Amino acid sequence: MNAESTFHRPAGTAADGPYALDIHPKNAGWGYSSLRVLELPPGGHHSFATGESEWIVLPLSGGCTVAVDPPGPNGPGGAPTGEEFALTGRDSVFSGVTDFAYVPRDAHVGIASESGGRFALTGARCSRRLPARYGPASSVPVELRGTGNCSRQVNNFGAAAPAGGDDDYGFECDKLIAVEVITPGGNWSSYPPHKHDECRPGEESELEEIYYFEIAEANGRPGLGYQRVSPSGHGQNTDVLAEVRGGDVVLIPDGWHGPSIAAPGHDMYYLNVMAGPGEAREWLICDHPDHGWIRGTWPEQPVDPRLPLYSAPAGEAR
Template sequence: MTDNDDTHVLRVLRAGAAAQGPYALDIDPKRAGWGYSSLRVLELPPGGSHALAAGDSEWIVLPLSGGCTVDVEGESFELLGRESVFTSVTDFAYVPRDAHARIASGAGGRFALAGARCARRLPARYGPAPEVPVELRGTGNCSRQVNNFAAAAPAGGGKSGGSFECDRLIAVEVLTPGGNWSSYPPHKHDEHHPGAESELEEIYYFEVEADGEGAGRDSGLGYHRVSPSRPGGTDILAEVRTGDAVLIPDGWHGPSIAAPGHTLYYLNVMAGPGSGEKREWLIRDHPDHGWIRDTWPSQPVDPRLPLYGPEELAQ
């Protein structure tokens, strides 16, 4: 078993390995070898700006650290942002396909651009942080927090509390306290089964918080597993650190494991033929592990959760 299941398309992208121009990470359908999902991480210095041509994709500008202004379609959206992905939810902006946007930051920062090839051209919009539904999923050592800023409605198997309208794009943030397992039980969404499973490509982008006193920024780590759902399918067991990404065209994905003492964050970006008219996130649990869900009602949620909620913005 290796980090990558394909000698032509890398499935595990180490921090910096997919950097291009102003992007610390640049994943598009061509690089990923699939049809829909994209993710870029834009790094801007103080006073920096960037011109984004949306092309045939819709995009969400999501601050990872810092704030910015997004000018698009005659609108100007001021994103307050946040200190880091570990401190609060954030506001965000939607950029429609075929649009031209300018992203500028007075203090500088890092911004995720989550994208999906799409057909409909929706209006440019602002997503307020207080309206981001925060979900606690799982219990015991499967407890994690999900920030459903652009989840499909309803989130498969969960209660997202709302949905931000996109054409194909589905995106959420997940925070897993140290020692816990998330993206568990292993599940998949690589086939179309009406009402049961939707076909979606998925990107995981990771950051790890160094919780220990004196710990360096790059000291944290986690582990991510993808096991084959078909002969010759994706097979990954990877150590992941801040800035790493994993591409999942198929397979049972999970668990994502947070090392003790380190909170694990990942941004999920999904799109595919299964996110068309209904924009559904329908998953199928691994038959050997799905039973774990039945144990959750008898256990408490990890008391460390929620790590934060929209109310943090008012403090």
């Protein structure tokens, strides 16, 4: 496997068993981050053991129920006890914010879908076992980041609190950080290029990252985008320039990542999954010194009027 194919996995090349995509520490060559994409037909069901990882079940299209049971007999008569969450889901990643479910390590999980659908399982190896919980779509912070042709939308369903920010921001996990980004056609996101491959307290956190892409069709035609990762001098000196299409993933163990470029006419979605060895769950980044100046131009420009593509539905905040 050459360097490019190590880090860029086109759709279908990382399928395994029931999963259309299965990235985990062993096949990624790292320690923490995982991502699975599960496709269920109408009436379909899938179960799995969470093992040493915590997971968020995130509908990409369709809805499902998520049943969570601790391993082993715990209830009266030896019956397992647990919880069940009904996820409304959404038509597609371009149609709205979705609700989701958090499931802890050391549990058994069952996912069932009456109408069928596609579901992302974002995971991270962790040490703490937190309670299973439901995340309503109404509580997902939707952020517009950048301006002009650097405008993009970030759905912070599993974000870590920003440095110096609100501790209640995002959703509590032990290690897992996960967000969705939508880039309008013709725009650049993950820009300026940035990195998080060193542990520098208060300045930068060490995080492995997965980018999973979906590209909106236009005029009945599939689209594409581009993802750049350049060496930072740390780790594996990852160097990737990938043409990405729907269902592709790019693995980023280290390096400056960005830009993520959406072809004109085709909105681009990516799901970011991050985790690392740091004791604190935090997303601290360092901008590329040649390109960080672009942030200073943003106040002079309006946000792309195509954004937000959608907002979180009204409801009771978390």
